[in-house]
Each structure stands twice: as C-alpha cells, then as structure tokens.
Amino acid sequence: MSTDYSRGLRLAAAAAGADAVTLRESLSATNVHLTADPDIPGVLPALSVVVADLRRLPYQLTLDPTGGAAPIPDTVLTDLQILVSEIDPDRPLGVTAAPAQCLHVHLGAQPPSGAAFSGVPDGHGVRLRHRGHALPSLNAPGSGLGAVLTAATVTAEVFKRTTGLRPGTYGTAPTLDFCPVTLGTEPGMMTDTLDEIRSTALVGAGAIGTGITLILGLMGTTGELTVVEPESFEPPNVTTYSIGTRHDADERVHKTQLVRRYLPRMDVTPIPRSAQDFIDAVDNGTASWPHTVLGAVHSVEARHEIQRIHADLTLDGSTGGSAGTTLALHEAVPRGPCIRCYYPQPTVPVGPSAEQLLHEATGLPLPRIARGDEIITDADLDGLSARHRAALLPYVGKPVCGVSNLMGLTTTDADDFQPSASFVAQQAACLVVGAMIARRTGHVAGPMRHVEYDARVGPWYDMTTPRRPRATCTCQTDADLIARVRAYRRRELESPPNTPHGRAPVA
DSSP states (O other): OOOOOHHHHHHHHHHHTOOHHHHHHHHHTOEEEEEEOTTSTTHHHHHHHHHHHHHTTTOEEEEOTTSSSSOOOHHHHHHHHHHHHHHOTTSOOEESSOOSSOEEEEESSSOOTTOSEEEEEETTEEEEEETTOOOOOOSSOOOHHHHHHHHHHHHHHHHHHHTTOOTTSSOOOSEEEEBTTTTBSOTTSOOOOOSEEOSEEEEOOSHHHHHHHHHHHHHTOEEEEEEEOOOBOOGGGGGTSSSOOHHHHHHTOBHHHHHHHHOTTEEEEEEOSOHHHHHHHHHTTSSOOOSEEEEOOOSHHHHHHHHTTOOSEEEEEEEESSSSOEEEEEEEOTTSSOHHHHSOOOSSOOOOOHHHHHHHHHOOOHHHHHOTTSBOOGGGGTTOOHHHHHHHGGGTTSBHHHHHHHTTOOOTTOOSSOOOOHHHHHHHHHHHHHHHHHHHHTSOOSSOEEEEEETTTOOOTTOEEEOOOOTTSHHHHTHHHHHHHHHHHHHHTTSOTTOOOOOOOOO
C-alpha cells in the first residue's frame, strides 16, 4: 500500500487554490536538496525533523553529507535513511551533490553559495536567512525546542516556494528571528528549559500532541506525563503527525503507547479514553488531577471537555483557518479567560463531513474513503448499487481525495479529515511548549495570551493579544462551583491514585 499524502496535499491545494492531483504531480517533480553544519548544537536534531517533514510531502529529497562546514557522520546518515523509509519506502533519501535543478536548503550558519536560504536553531528559537543575508552570531546552543521550530520554519519556507501560492497570501521577508518562549525577535536570550515536569496532562495525541511529544523528547525532559487520547494510529497519520511509522499504522498502535515509546525518559501514564473519561477517573480517585493541561484536540466540544478538568493552567494549541495553515496558542485559567471564553458553544449545527457526503453519494465505505491517496479502481465498484456505480465510474483512476472536490461535495463545516501538515502543527506545538517554559519560569506572569499567525507568513508583530474572560462564560457565572470542584481535586493530590472517593460536582 502506498503512503497516504492526501491530507498534506489537501492543505497545500487549499493554500494555493489548486487541484490536489495536479499539485501532487508538481511536487513529485520538485527536488529539495539539503546540506547541514553538523557541529552546531541543535542542527542534527533539526535536520532529522526537517527530513521527516519534507518526506511527508511527495518531494524528491536529496542530501549531500559533505556539503556543510563538516561532514555528517555515517551513523546519522543511516538513521536519516531509515527515518525516510519508515514514512515512504518508495521515496528514498538520495545521497548526492546538489542536482542541476533543485531547491537547495541549508541548516547551519555557513550556507554554501548555492543555498536558497538557511536556518539554524538559536537557543529555543530560530534564525532564517535568504541568500545574500548573513546569519548573526548565535546567542545560545540550540535546544530541542529550537530544533523543532527551525525544522518547521524551514519546511514552511520550502512549502511557500514550491506550491504556487497566490501573491499576497504568504510572507516573503528575507530574514526571520523568533523565540516561542519570549515571543520576541531575539532568540537565545531565554535559556531556562524543561528538565523535569510533573502534574501535567497532554490531552490529544494527534498532529499537535505528537509535535509536543517530539519537542519534549528532543529536550530530554524527565518527570511524569499523563496522556489522554482515545484513538489508534492510522495510515493518514503517517504524513501528518510528528512521530509514528507505516508499521505503527499497519499495527494500529494506540496513540498513547506511541507517545510513551517516544518519551523513554518520562513516566508516561496512558489514558486511552476521552477527556471526559479522564475527568471521571480523577473524580473517582483513579487518576491524578493535573496542575497543567496541554490541549491538542481539534473540536470545540473536546476543548470544552478539557476546560472541565479545571487545571491551574491550560495551554491549548490549534491549527485551522481557510487553508489549514493558521496556528494558535490559547492560555487559559479557571478564573478566566478559560477555554470556553476562546471557544464559545457554537449556535449553528455542524453539517456532515465531506467524507460522509462522499459515502452517501457513491456508497464507498468510510474506511476506504480514509485512504484518500489511493487511486479508485474497478474493484471499488464491486458490490455497489447501480446508482452508486454510475456516480463513481467517471472517477476511476483518480485519487479518492480529489473526488469530493470534483463532485462538488466539499463542505467548509467538516470537522473530520481536516487539511493538515506536520510543519504547521509543530509550530503550534512550539508555541505551547514555549508558553509552558515562560509560565513555569516566571518569564511571563501577566494576563493570559492569545497568539495566532499563519505559517505561510510566519510570526509577526501583531500576533499576540491579552485576553480577558467573557462576562457570560461559565468561568464567571459558575465561579463558586468551579472553586469547590478544584478544592476537591486538589485534596485528591494528597491521596494516591486508585483510592476511592466520592464524586465531586463537575462544573
């Protein structure tokens, strides 16, 4: 079975206003060539992430291990080739000098003359320069957070240069300096890190949740983490998440176990159920109440469940927007603004998803529709009604992911099968981890913040807004009840899990 690129292609097509099938052909003919300076701290982890991110789109991908200031060690090169094969064995990493026609990208401070642009971690942040613009001296060794942000920023730059984005829809600034901890333009000034975390829950192990996992793993964070996620890893996740292989998808490895595997230095407690189930377990005394919640879910309803945990601090990451390239951080506290302040209950019912509409129009089973990158064949017509066969027959030979567009069945209200790309989710994950560092170290102690920007543009001066609670939100109208619930759960911390207690009122 071929690797499913449908969700990343759908994001690219939406961003470019193009057809996903045509765009796939264009990207498949595009060579992205990499070089790196391996002796700079943070560059090799950034190289590993950017290789994986680029392999999650159907580019031709090559690497010159001797093209930087020092050669890339053979062991690292072998690891990169294995990493690529675990995502798509049919598209290996070529080891060669720069081809005649390529987009040459460099990771490091000394880019070769042919590089179109270069990026390098500086502490927890990134510095990026187009050709002709020199990189300044670095302030600090690159951290795991800086490595992931650099990789995600470099991949976004490749995306902007190769997908035919419309003028005015993306940023073209020749320099970029950004730190997700300070939210400033001088990375490397904040060096405090997350050596250890406790009383923390990650709710959601999807695109953003696996990005957070990747960052914590590369930072070498220790301590305890509860992971709440009800689903297993599936084929479309291979090209949109930051961790996980085709083998994991074939085996349907549970996402909580995937996170556990990638954080061997941490004591990970998997909760393979919903956030509401986790709340019930906390109130029953069979799970520990977290002081901090890292939210990485994709629906308003799931975010409202997260808020009912009533943690001391909730850091919610999100992606979306018209093209799926907008990313955001929402900081929330029980006294407000809470997550419900950011995401009021929708008043308009959400319609059926594009997948459900396609199923109803063609009779294709939903599990088959989920394999959106696979070509429709005559075998897909077997067992369909005459009406459904007639509807699907004109699209034999085309990928499933393009049929909804061709049949006019797309819906802007769909909540499933969203356009997605790992480099967008990773930038959201960097904002979440950066905020956790900022709040835990006391670097930021003021009002809760809403941070939002488009990955096609990058961080900019007006991306941060202090937020206040909504007067009609439950965090204000039910403040006394919420305080009693929190007091009950705080007392639970004095007793070990698995000790039965009476249920507290849940606000």
